[in-house]
Amino acid sequence: MPEQSQAARPHQSERPPLSERPMIEIRNVTRSYGAFKALDDATLTIKEGEFFSLLGPSGCGKTTLLRMIAGFDNPTTGSIAVGGQPMEGIPANRRPTNMVFQSYAIFPHLNVEQNVAYGLKRLRLEGTEEKRRVEEALAQVSLTGLGKRLATELSGGQRQRVALARALVMRPKVLLLDEPLSALDKKLREQMQVELRRLQQAVGITFVLVTHDQYEALAMSDRIAVMFGGKIAQIASPKEIYQRPVNRQVADFLGGMNFVKAEIVEEDGASLVVDTLGFGRVKTDKPKAFVRNGGAATLGIRPERLRVLWDNATAKFEVAGKVVERHYFGEITHLIVEIPGLEKPLSVTETNDFGADDIPVGTSIRLAYDPEALVAMAD
Amino acid sequence: MTAAAEGSPARRMTRARRNALLQSEPVQGFALISPTFLYAVILLVLPILVVIAHSFWTQNYLTIDRTFTLENYRIALTEPIYRDLLWRSLYISLMVSFFTVVLAYPIAYFISFHGGRHKSLWLFLITIPFWTSYLLRVMSWKVILGYNGVLNSGLMGLGIIDEPSTALLYNSTAVIITLTHAWAAFAILPIFVSLEKVDRTLVEAAKDLGDGPLRSFLRVTLPLSVPGIISAALIVMIPTVGDYVTPKLVGGKDGVMIANAIQAQFGKASNWPLGAALSVTTMLIVTLIAGAMVLIIRAAQRLAR
Numbered sequence: 001m002p003e004q005s006q007a008a009r010p011h012q013s014e015r016p017p018l019s020e021r022p023m024i025e026i027r028n029v030t031r032s033y034g035a036f037k038a039l040d041d042a043t044l045t046i047k048e049g050e051f052f053s054l055l056g057p058s059g060c061g062k063t064t065l066l067r068m069i070a071g072f073d074n075p076t077t078g079s080i081a082v083g084g085q086p087m088e089g090i091p092a093n094r095r096p097t098n099m100v101f102q103s104y105a106i107f108p109h110l111n112v113e114q115n116v117a118y119g120l121k122r123l124r125l126e127g128t129e130e131k132r133r134v135e136e137a138l139a140q141v142s143l144t145g146l147g148k149r150l151a152t153e154l155s156g157g158q159r160q161r162v163a164l165a166r167a168l169v170m171r172p173k174v175l176l177l178d179e180p181l182s183a184l185d186k187k188l189r190e191q192m193q194v195e196l197r198r199l200q201q202a203v204g205i206t207f208v209l210v211t212h213d214q215y216e217a218l219a220m221s222d223r224i225a226v227m228f229g230g231k232i233a234q235i236a237s238p239k240e241i242y243q244r245p246v247n248r249q250v251a252d253f254l255g256g257m258n259f260v261k262a263e264i265v266e267e268d269g270a271s272l273v274v275d276t277l278g279f280g281r282v283k284t285d286k287p288k289a290f291v292r293n294g295g296a297a298t299l300g301i302r303p304e305r306l307r308v309l310w311d312n313a314t315a316k317f318e319v320a321g322k323v324v325e326r327h328y329f330g331e332i333t334h335l336i337v338e339i340p341g342l343e344k345p346l347s348v349t350e351t352n353d354f355g356a357d358d359i360p361v362g363t364s365i366r367l368a369y370d371p372e373a374l375v376a377m378a379d
Numbered sequence: 380m381t382a383a384a385e386g387s388p389a390r391r392m393t394r395a396r397r398n399a400l401l402q403s404e405p406v407q408g409f410a411l412i413s414p415t416f417l418y419a420v421i422l423l424v425l426p427i428l429v430v431i432a433h434s435f436w437t438q439n440y441l442t443i444d445r446t447f448t449l450e451n452y453r454i455a456l457t458e459p460i461y462r463d464l465l466w467r468s469l470y471i472s473l474m475v476s477f478f479t480v481v482l483a484y485p486i487a488y489f490i491s492f493h494g495g496r497h498k499s500l501w502l503f504l505i506t507i508p509f510w511t512s513y514l515l516r517v518m519s520w521k522v523i524l525g526y527n528g529v530l531n532s533g534l535m536g537l538g539i540i541d542e543p544s545t546a547l548l549y550n551s552t553a554v555i556i557t558l559t560h561a562w563a564a565f566a567i568l569p570i571f572v573s574l575e576k577v578d579r580t581l582v583e584a585a586k587d588l589g590d591g592p593l594r595s596f597l598r599v600t601l602p603l604s605v606p607g608i609i610s611a612a613l614i615v616m617i618p619t620v621g622d623y624v625t626p627k628l629v630g631g632k633d634g635v636m637i638a639n640a641i642q643a644q645f646g647k648a649s650n651w652p653l654g655a656a657l658s659v660t661t662m663l664i665v666t667l668i669a670g671a672m673v674l675i676i677r678a679a680q681r682l683a684r
Contacts, residue, residue, distance in 0.1 A: 072583055092586045093595075105584035109602050109680075118598075119588030170588065 022084075023048040023174060023206045024069060029078030031064050038064040040230040041078070046174075046208060046223075051200050053209045053217040056227035057253070062210045063178060065227075069208065070176050071095045083173050098167035099176040102183070104159045106151040112138070112162055113147035119170045137169035140199065157188050164196075168203065175200075177209045181216060193219050214254045218242060226250050236288070242302075244287050247378045251300050258306075258346045262299040262376060267292065272376045274299055277341040278319050279369075284376045297376050303334070303349040305373035308356055308365055315368030321346070323363045333357040337367065433655035443652070451656030461640060461657060468620050468637040468661070469668065471551055475558040476566075476616040480608055482559065483566035487607075488600075490567075491574035502571070505564050513561065517628045520557040524548040524629065549631025557629050558619050566611035573607025574600070605680050612676075613669050620665050637661055 024046040031039040039061040046052045054062035067073040068080060071092030080087045082096055098119075107115050116134045125133070138144050141161035146154075154162065160180060167175055180196075181189045197220045200207045211217050217224050218238040225235045234246040245251035248259060262274035265281065272286045276299050284299070309315060324345055325336035333356040335348040348367060350356035359365065400406055409416075434451055437444040455461050490501045508516060523529045524547040531543040547553060577600055585595035623638035630636070637657065644654030 070587060072586075091591075092583070093589050093591055097587075099584070099587045101580050101584060103578070103580055105578065105580040107581060107584070107599060118585070119590075122589050122594070166584075166588065 021048045022046070023050070023082065024208070025079075025081040026065070026069075027079045027081075029065070029068065029075040029080060031061070031068065031073065032076045037230050039068075039075075042227075042230075042232050044225055044232060044235060046206060049204050049206055051197065051207045051209070051220055051222045053211055053221040053224045054227060055211055055214060055217040055224050055253075057212055059229075060227040061230040062212075062227050066099075066176050066178055066208060066210045069174070070097050070099050096173040097176055098170045098172040098174075099178065100160075100163045100167050100180045102179045104163040104183075106154070106159050106162055106166075108151050110151065111147065112143065112149050112151070112154070115151065115162055116147075116166045116169050118166060133169055134165075137165040140168060140203070141165045156184055157192070160184065160192065164199075168199075168205075172205065174206045174208060177207060179210055179212070182211070182213070189216070196220060218254070226253065228253075243373075244285065244375055245300070245377060246287050246290070248298055248300070251375070251377060256303045256347055256349070257300045258303060259344070260299045260301075260342060262297045264292065264295050264297050272297070274376055278339045278346075279317075279374065282371060282374050282376075284371075284374050287375065287377055290376075291378055293378055297378065300375045300377060301346075301369060301373055303347040306337075306346060306348045306367045306369050308335070308348065308350050308354075308359070309368050310354060313368075315366075317371055318366050318368045319346075320364065320366045323359055323361050323365060326357075326359065326361055328357050333359075335359065335365075337365065430655045430658055433652050434659045436652045438650045438652050451652050452660065454653060455656045455660045461637070464635065464637040464640050465661065465664065467551060467635075469664065471554055471558070471634075471636060472616045472619040472622075473668075474555050475562065475619045476612045478555065478559045479562050479566040479615045480570070480611050483563055483611060484570055484608070486563075487567045487570035487574055491571050491577075502568075505567055509564060514624065514628075516561060517557055517625055520553070520560070521548065521629055524553055524556070548629060550633040551630065553629040553631075554626050554634040554636070557625050558622065561625070562615045562619065565614050569610040569614060570604060570607040573604045573610075577603045602680055605676060609673055609676050612672060616672070617665055617669060620661060 022045045024044075026042055026044045026046075029039060029042045030037060042061070042065060054065060056062050064073060068075055069082065069087075071087065071090060074088075085096075087095060107118065110118070113134055116137055117130055120130045120133060123130075134147070135144070138147060141164050143158065143161050143165060146158065151159065151162070160183075163180070177196075181192050184192060193216055196207075200220075209217070209220065218241075221238055223235060223237055224241050226233045226241060228249055233250050234241060236244070241250065242254050245254060245257075248257075251257040251259075260276050260278055262276045262282075264272065265275050266273035267286070270286055271283055272290070273281065273283045274297055275281050279299065282299060309318060319339050321337040321339040323335050324338050327334040327336075330352075332349050332351055335350060335356065336345045337348055338345040346367070433443070435447050435449070437446070437448055437450065486505070490498055494501050521528070525531070526543045526545060526548070528543075528547070530547060531540070534540045535543065581599050581603070582595055585599045586592075590598060620636075621638045621641075623636065623642050626634045626636045626639055638661075641654050641657045641661070644650045644657065648654075
């Protein structure tokens with residue numbers, strides 16, 4: 001898991017506090033195809049100026065929800081409002097939203113300028129206003145000077161920028177992005193993540209991003225909704241989603257996580273006390289929306305929150321075990337450590353600064369952890 | 380390997396060379412296309428060469444004088460009758476291709492965009508008229524358009540006309556109507572194919588950018604289906620110029636086309652060289668018009684941006 005160390009947000013600049021005004025209100029929206037529910041009773045509010053991500057595996061309903069906001073699909077039941085205006089019966093062409101399509105949908109018979117100006121033509125702007133806005137949009141996505149190129153003469157990254165400029169030039173209330181970076185290679189994708197985030201802060205438009213890439217969502221969003229099987233599992237900030245996942249499914253989807261069986265000993269409004277085999281009795285913050293399922297729960301800890309204790313170093317909280325596997329990933333090493341009493345060995349991600357890549361398989365080691373890093377969750 | 384080992388060194392060499400030859404890509408390519416290539420040479424290229432050769436010769440009662448002459452072309456291009464026939468043929472074929480495309484486009488559009496899971500069923504249904512002979516279909520138009528035909532009696536029954544109209548049959552309009560119907564399927568298919576290739580997200584993108592259904596059709600779907608329109612128009616125009624069965628059956632005196640004249644030269648008039656010259660002239664003019672059509676539509680497409 002080499003990306004784990006990069007999970008830190010690449011662009012965490014100061015930003016003005018978000019407006020509390022709701023921009024998109026989704027109320028009890030269900031979309032069924034016969035007996036199959038692509039989206040099941042989703043309720044969610046996206047605030048003005050927010051960078052919001054819908055994250056989940058394919059088939060979780062995230063694209064269905066995005067297409068319903070855009071007006072390409074309609075809820076079977078429930079309502080969607082954009083900017084306080086109910087969207088029922090309003091076709092896609094009259095909604096204050098614009099979309100960046102996964103395939104970019106660049107018009108092949110038009111050049112870059114004509115693509116960007118496509119939506120402006122209908123507005124019949126006066127004089128050179130149209131030209132000015134097209135150039136402004138092209139500058140925003142760093143495509144100045146490429147206006148006369150045909151869509152077929154552009155690289156994937158450039159096509160993506162054209163799609164972005166074409167939507168932004170309309171000055172929508174909401175920009176919808178349907179997996180916009182999935183077709184780009186890794187380097188370009190990471191660069192575009194930073195650029196998209198910067199652009200969103202510069203224009204201040206509400207962005208709704210659909211993605212299946214957890215790092216993309218963590219790096220760019222103000223808030224994330226994690227979805228599984230048509231249902232929203234958790235809506236929270238990237239940090240909270242990553243550190244306090246509401247259940248195993250969310251924890252698992254957001255990168256590696258060690259799961260340890262736990263028994264609930266005590267529960268009150270804010271905290272949870274559980275008994276585990278490897279970690280003993282632990283008191284943790286109770287995750288929001290925790291639903292007790294009998295006496296059993298799961299305790300989780302991220303692999304990078306377990307640290308190898310060198311030589312005679314001690315820590316207040318530690319577990320002892322034996323290395324059974326070692327995987328080298330360049331800047332980090334991934335150790336699999338068997339802990340007596342635990343049914344599954346723990347994964348540990350350790351940076352290579354201190355020689356974690358040289359620990360032989362079979363070595364007995366001790367691991368330090370911060371009890372803050374332990375998270376109790378529903379099964 | 381044993382066979383190769385037994386052979387003399389020289390034989391082994393030729394064999395190796397032959398293998399190398401057989402494995403070279405161009406040779407394999409020629410080998411693969413040779414049956415169709417021969418077929419095309421024997422059935423297409425040779426007959427055309429024969430026709431071209433005849434067009435420069437002279438019919439001398441029963442024999443053919445093989446001295447080179449341009450006399451046939453002079454007749455073909457200057458005799459008013461042939462000029463008129465050629466013009467009429469071109470006019471009819473252009474009208475037919477225009478109406479066929481105009482009528483075929485909505486059908487192809489419907490099947491492609493609203494055919495759902497039944498696209499192949501719709502296409503199959505379109506081919507049903509072709510299960511009967513072309514002659515029968517032309518004859519049935521005679522029944523519809525004739526003096527006592529379906530259309531006349533229908534109109535009389537409704538009291539719209541008092542006596543049967545003779546303007547329906549035995550003129551170039553009748554030829555245009557019949558050919559338009561006959562060639563519909565050939566126009567529907569290429570247009571359907573080009574519409575199928577239009578990426579539906581492009582239409583969605585147009586709607587997302589503010590276009591209603593009509594505007595998104597005119598600005599995205601129509602321009603992107605132009606290749607299908609061009610091929611449909613050409614597929615209809617090129618063969619209809621040379622059609623002679625339809626004008627013979629429903630065209631009457633006013634609907635005679637150039638192909639009827641060509642047929643007469645090869646038949647009753649027995650002047651093969653003149654028939655050949657007329658054929659070659661027609662071919663050249665059709666080629667020029669087809670080329671011009673492609674250029675005009677492309678230019679219109681560029682202007683429409």
